[in-house]
Amino acid sequence: MYNFDLTRPTTVADAVAALAQEDAQALSGGQTLIPTLKQRLAQPSVLVSLTGISEMVGVSTDAEGRLCIGGATTHAQVSREAEAYPALAAMASHIGDPAVRHRGTIGGSLANNDPSACYPCAVLASGATVVTNDREIAADDYFEGMFTTALEEGEIITQVKFPVPERANYQKFVQPASRFALVGVMVAKYADGVRVAVTGASEDGVFRWTEAEEALSADYSTDALSGLSVEADGMIGDLHGTPEYRAHLVATMTKRAVAAS
Missing domain, CATH: 3.30.43 (Uridine Diphospho-n-acetylenolpyruvylglucosamine Reductase; domain 2)
Known part of the structure; x- marks a missing residue:
């Protein structure tokens, strides 16, 4: 170095x-x-180093009922303190290993936007808001591709605000060596509809599966997903899985998330 x-x-x-x-x-x-x-x-x-900034650490709830997590909050702290959003807490508790969970932060994960990371999936599925030192960015506007975000040079993620869903679940098919998601899917049901986000699968990074969202918004059940699939074109292909395998996993993990929520 x-x-x-x-x-x-x-x-x-x-x-x-x-x-x-x-x-x-x-x-x-x-x-x-x-x-x-x-x-x-x-x-x-x-x-x-951002870890010594106390105003960027902690989990709380705002006046609108959103779960607010400081950008320098570790995965371990989210897993312990995000009781208002059980699916998010459970997701954080399975990121990496204990050493990673006690050092890694939500802000760091989102700023890096690894195509197989868990937090981008949770933020996109929740329709969360990424707060920086300069502005607020809606989840749908934040992610711009593999390792690419809307952050400007020198901009810092200070907080993330999560609307708490009625029902939600995250399912991750784990790549054993890295503990990243070979494919991960988060489903979140809100009063105005369902959001489905997928990580680990696409060459463009995290994405929303809109076809599944429409089906689940009309009928929140695994039956609503019957016959639905994503195209293998544009999926990641490597020694851990072909594009076709990842496309298959997207549908499978979405069904598991709906069943478990």
């Missing part, structure tokens, strides 16, 4: 100022960034 300086701001304003330095990069849980640095695939001059 190349040499770099490390700064630990205690406020969002100080973090934004530090990130304005040339070649500065934000460091949250470091579960992706640190291995990247070790392989010399990144060369920041300054790492700006």
Whole structure:
């Protein structure tokens, strides 16, 4: 790894100022960034640690009943404290291993937007709002493709606001070595309809399965999904599974999520 300086701001304003330095990069849980640095695939001059900013840590509920999670909150803390949204808490409790869950953060996961990560799936299925130091971004506008988001340079995720659904469940077909999702599906039922998000499957990253959403909004049952499938074209193909296999898993995991919700 190349040499770099490390700064630990205690406020969002100080973090934004530090990130304005040339070649500065934000460091949250470091579960992706640190291995990247070790392989010399990144060369920041300054790492700006976000974990010491207390206003970015914690789980609460706002006046609108939304579950609000600070951007620097770890997966382990979400799993313990997100009782208002049981499906989200359960999802967080199965991310990676204990070491990852106690270091990795929701903000770091969303900023990285790994195509097989769990949190992007939960945010998109929930129609959540990503709050930064500068604005609020709707989930449908936030994800722009594999490892790509609407975040501008130097912008920090300070909080994520989740509308709590009537029913929800997340099902993950685990890639055993990495503990990432080979395919993961989250289904969330709200008064105005159902949202279905898929991770791990598409070359474009997390996406909504609108055909399943329409069917489940009319009839929230596994029977409503009979005969529905996603196209294999555009699905990820690698040594762990073909595009056709992943397309099959999307339908299977969606049915499991509906049955378990």
